[in-house]
Amino acid sequence: DAKTTQPNSMESNEEEPVHLPCNHSTISGTDYIHWYRQLPSQGPEYVIHGLTSNVNNRMASLAIAEDRKSSTLILHRATLRDAAVYYCILSGGYNKLIFGAGTRLAVHP
Protein backbone atom coordinates (compact mmCIF):
# COMPACT_ATOMS: atom_id res chain seq x y z
CA ASP A 1 0.00 0.00 0.00
CA ALA A 2 1.45 3.33 -1.07
CA LYS A 3 2.13 5.78 1.74
CA THR A 4 1.32 9.45 2.14
CA THR A 5 3.12 12.17 4.08
CA GLN A 6 1.28 15.07 5.66
CA PRO A 7 2.26 17.78 8.15
CA ASN A 8 1.23 16.90 11.69
CA SER A 9 -0.66 20.12 12.22
CA MET A 10 -1.68 23.37 10.59
CA GLU A 11 -3.45 26.51 11.71
CA SER A 12 -5.74 28.91 9.97
CA ASN A 13 -7.92 31.88 10.72
CA GLU A 14 -11.64 31.78 10.12
CA GLU A 15 -12.76 32.76 6.61
CA GLU A 16 -9.24 32.41 5.19
CA PRO A 17 -8.30 29.77 2.61
CA VAL A 18 -6.43 26.70 3.79
CA HIS A 19 -4.09 24.59 1.69
CA LEU A 20 -3.40 21.14 3.14
CA PRO A 21 -0.50 19.39 1.38
CA CYS A 22 0.06 15.69 0.88
CA ASN A 23 3.04 13.91 -0.63
CA HIS A 24 2.64 10.49 -2.21
CA SER A 25 5.76 9.87 -4.24
CA THR A 26 5.16 6.10 -4.54
CA ILE A 27 1.66 6.45 -5.97
CA SER A 28 0.80 3.92 -8.67
CA GLY A 29 -1.16 4.60 -11.83
CA THR A 30 -4.36 3.07 -10.47
CA ASP A 31 -4.32 4.76 -7.05
CA TYR A 32 -7.07 7.25 -6.32
CA ILE A 33 -6.30 10.13 -3.94
CA HIS A 34 -8.95 10.35 -1.23
CA TRP A 35 -9.39 12.97 1.47
CA TYR A 36 -11.41 12.30 4.58
CA ARG A 37 -11.70 14.31 7.75
CA GLN A 38 -12.56 13.38 11.31
CA LEU A 39 -14.20 15.90 13.59
CA PRO A 40 -13.74 15.38 17.33
CA SER A 41 -15.61 12.33 18.65
CA GLN A 42 -17.08 11.50 15.25
CA GLY A 43 -16.45 8.99 12.50
CA PRO A 44 -14.46 10.00 9.43
CA GLU A 45 -16.29 12.00 6.80
CA TYR A 46 -15.62 11.99 3.05
CA VAL A 47 -14.29 15.27 1.67
CA ILE A 48 -13.19 14.68 -1.92
CA HIS A 49 -11.23 12.32 -4.15
CA GLY A 50 -9.66 12.26 -7.59
CA LEU A 51 -7.37 10.38 -9.94
CA THR A 52 -5.54 12.80 -12.23
CA SER A 53 -7.56 15.96 -12.78
CA ASN A 54 -8.33 18.64 -10.24
CA VAL A 55 -11.70 18.19 -8.57
CA ASN A 56 -14.15 20.59 -6.99
CA ASN A 57 -17.17 19.99 -4.81
CA ARG A 58 -19.20 22.01 -2.36
CA MET A 59 -16.80 21.25 0.49
CA ALA A 60 -13.38 21.69 -1.06
CA SER A 61 -11.10 21.52 -4.08
CA LEU A 62 -8.42 18.96 -4.79
CA ALA A 63 -5.39 20.03 -6.77
CA ILE A 64 -3.31 17.13 -8.09
CA ALA A 65 0.24 17.65 -9.33
CA GLU A 66 0.90 16.73 -12.93
CA ASP A 67 3.19 13.85 -11.89
CA ARG A 68 0.62 12.83 -9.22
CA LYS A 69 3.31 12.66 -6.55
CA SER A 70 1.62 15.28 -4.46
CA SER A 71 -1.78 16.85 -3.97
CA THR A 72 -3.34 19.73 -2.05
CA LEU A 73 -6.72 19.93 -0.40
CA ILE A 74 -8.06 23.47 -0.55
CA LEU A 75 -10.70 24.76 1.82
CA HIS A 76 -11.72 28.06 0.28
CA ARG A 77 -12.98 29.74 3.43
CA ALA A 78 -12.24 27.97 6.68
CA THR A 79 -14.93 27.93 9.35
CA LEU A 80 -14.68 26.83 12.96
CA ARG A 81 -16.53 23.68 11.96
CA ASP A 82 -13.63 22.74 9.66
CA ALA A 83 -11.35 22.09 12.65
CA ALA A 84 -10.60 18.38 12.31
CA VAL A 85 -7.96 15.83 11.41
CA TYR A 86 -7.62 15.62 7.63
CA TYR A 87 -6.44 12.37 6.09
CA CYS A 88 -4.92 11.99 2.64
CA ILE A 89 -5.29 8.36 1.52
CA LEU A 90 -4.30 6.41 -1.56
CA SER A 91 -6.60 3.62 -2.58
CA GLY A 92 -6.09 1.33 -5.54
CA GLY A 93 -8.48 -1.17 -7.10
CA TYR A 94 -10.29 -2.10 -3.91
CA ASN A 95 -11.89 0.80 -2.06
CA LYS A 96 -9.72 0.10 0.96
CA LEU A 97 -8.76 3.13 3.05
CA ILE A 98 -5.38 3.00 4.80
CA PHE A 99 -5.36 5.96 7.18
CA GLY A 100 -2.12 7.67 8.24
CA ALA A 101 -1.66 10.16 11.06
CA GLY A 102 -3.29 12.98 9.13
CA THR A 103 -3.03 16.75 9.62
CA ARG A 104 -4.74 18.30 12.61
CA LEU A 105 -6.23 21.61 11.45
CA ALA A 106 -6.95 24.30 14.02
CA VAL A 107 -9.15 27.21 12.96
CA HIS A 108 -8.98 30.42 14.98
CA PRO A 109 -11.85 32.92 15.20
Next chain:
Amino acid sequence: DTAVSQTPKYLVTQMGNDKSIKCEQNLGHDTMYWYKQDSKKFLKIMFSYNNKELIINETVPNRFSPKSPDKAHLNLHINSLELGDSAVYFCASSHGPMNSGGRRDEQFFGPGTRLTVL
Protein backbone atom coordinates in the same frame (compact mmCIF):
# COMPACT_ATOMS: atom_id res chain seq x y z
CA ASP B 1 -32.56 9.20 9.37
CA THR B 2 -29.20 7.82 10.43
CA ALA B 3 -27.32 6.44 7.42
CA VAL B 4 -24.92 4.12 9.28
CA SER B 5 -25.80 3.23 12.85
CA GLN B 6 -23.92 1.20 15.44
CA THR B 7 -24.95 -0.30 18.75
CA PRO B 8 -23.92 0.02 21.44
CA LYS B 9 -22.22 3.40 21.54
CA TYR B 10 -20.22 2.45 24.61
CA LEU B 11 -19.22 -1.01 25.78
CA VAL B 12 -17.32 -1.71 29.00
CA THR B 13 -16.47 -5.31 29.76
CA GLN B 14 -14.03 -7.59 31.52
CA MET B 15 -11.09 -9.38 29.95
CA GLY B 16 -12.01 -12.80 28.65
CA ASN B 17 -15.63 -11.95 27.88
CA ASP B 18 -17.29 -12.29 24.47
CA LYS B 19 -19.11 -9.29 23.04
CA SER B 20 -20.78 -8.15 19.82
CA ILE B 21 -21.13 -4.81 18.08
CA LYS B 22 -23.92 -4.33 15.56
CA CYS B 23 -23.93 -2.16 12.46
CA GLU B 24 -26.75 -1.30 10.10
CA GLN B 25 -26.85 0.93 7.02
CA ASN B 26 -29.99 2.18 5.29
CA LEU B 27 -28.23 3.53 2.21
CA GLY B 28 -28.77 0.48 0.03
CA HIS B 29 -25.01 -0.08 -0.22
CA ASP B 30 -23.47 -3.40 -1.18
CA THR B 31 -20.20 -3.05 0.73
CA MET B 32 -19.59 -2.69 4.44
CA TYR B 33 -16.42 -2.30 6.51
CA TRP B 34 -15.09 -2.45 10.06
CA TYR B 35 -12.28 -0.13 11.17
CA LYS B 36 -10.47 0.05 14.51
CA GLN B 37 -9.12 3.33 15.97
CA ASP B 38 -6.69 2.74 18.81
CA SER B 39 -5.59 5.06 21.60
CA LYS B 40 -2.99 6.67 19.32
CA LYS B 41 -5.85 7.58 16.97
CA PHE B 42 -4.66 5.46 14.05
CA LEU B 43 -7.57 4.11 12.01
CA LYS B 44 -7.03 0.63 10.57
CA ILE B 45 -9.29 -1.35 8.30
CA MET B 46 -10.18 -4.76 9.70
CA PHE B 47 -12.71 -6.34 7.34
CA SER B 48 -14.78 -5.61 4.27
CA TYR B 49 -17.86 -7.46 3.04
CA ASN B 50 -19.51 -7.14 -0.34
CA ASN B 51 -22.98 -8.63 -0.77
CA LYS B 52 -22.49 -10.64 2.43
CA GLU B 53 -19.17 -12.09 1.27
CA LEU B 54 -15.83 -11.36 2.95
CA ILE B 55 -13.49 -9.60 0.53
CA ILE B 56 -10.90 -7.96 2.80
CA ASN B 57 -9.43 -9.45 5.98
CA GLU B 58 -6.48 -7.45 7.26
CA THR B 59 -4.73 -10.13 9.35
CA VAL B 60 -7.04 -9.60 12.26
CA PRO B 61 -6.84 -12.20 15.07
CA ASN B 62 -9.42 -14.93 14.61
CA ARG B 63 -11.00 -13.90 17.91
CA PHE B 64 -12.70 -11.29 15.75
CA SER B 65 -15.48 -12.74 13.61
CA PRO B 66 -17.58 -10.52 11.38
CA LYS B 67 -21.00 -11.72 10.33
CA SER B 68 -23.18 -10.27 7.60
CA PRO B 69 -26.74 -11.66 7.78
CA ASP B 70 -27.77 -9.42 4.88
CA LYS B 71 -26.36 -6.53 2.85
CA ALA B 72 -27.59 -3.95 5.32
CA HIS B 73 -25.95 -5.44 8.40
CA LEU B 74 -22.38 -6.24 9.39
CA ASN B 75 -21.88 -7.32 12.97
CA LEU B 76 -18.59 -7.83 14.76
CA HIS B 77 -18.24 -10.53 17.37
CA ILE B 78 -15.16 -10.59 19.58
CA ASN B 79 -14.23 -13.63 21.66
CA SER B 80 -11.97 -13.72 24.71
CA LEU B 81 -11.55 -9.96 24.90
CA GLU B 82 -8.06 -8.64 25.70
CA LEU B 83 -6.90 -5.30 27.08
CA GLY B 84 -5.46 -4.43 23.66
CA ASP B 85 -8.89 -4.66 22.09
CA SER B 86 -9.85 -1.42 23.81
CA ALA B 87 -10.47 1.05 20.98
CA VAL B 88 -13.18 2.81 19.03
CA TYR B 89 -14.65 0.59 16.33
CA PHE B 90 -16.19 2.23 13.27
CA CYS B 91 -18.47 0.63 10.75
CA ALA B 92 -18.68 2.07 7.24
CA SER B 93 -20.44 1.36 3.96
CA SER B 94 -20.09 2.23 0.29
CA HIS B 95 -21.90 1.46 -2.95
CA GLY B 96 -19.34 -1.07 -4.07
CA PRO B 97 -15.96 -2.56 -3.21
CA MET B 98 -13.94 -1.07 -6.04
CA ASN B 99 -12.80 2.45 -6.78
CA SER B 100 -14.60 3.80 -9.84
CA GLY B 101 -13.84 7.49 -9.61
CA GLY B 102 -17.30 8.81 -8.84
CA ARG B 103 -19.17 9.62 -5.68
CA ARG B 104 -20.03 5.91 -5.45
CA ASP B 105 -16.55 5.45 -3.92
CA GLU B 106 -17.50 7.48 -0.87
CA GLN B 107 -17.47 5.57 2.39
CA PHE B 108 -20.04 6.57 4.99
CA PHE B 109 -18.95 5.99 8.58
CA GLY B 110 -21.00 5.27 11.64
CA PRO B 111 -20.60 7.16 14.93
CA GLY B 112 -18.32 4.53 16.44
CA THR B 113 -18.48 2.14 19.39
CA ARG B 114 -16.04 2.80 22.21
CA LEU B 115 -14.98 -0.54 23.66
CA THR B 116 -13.18 -0.57 27.00
CA VAL B 117 -11.77 -3.85 28.28
CA LEU B 118 -10.91 -3.89 31.99
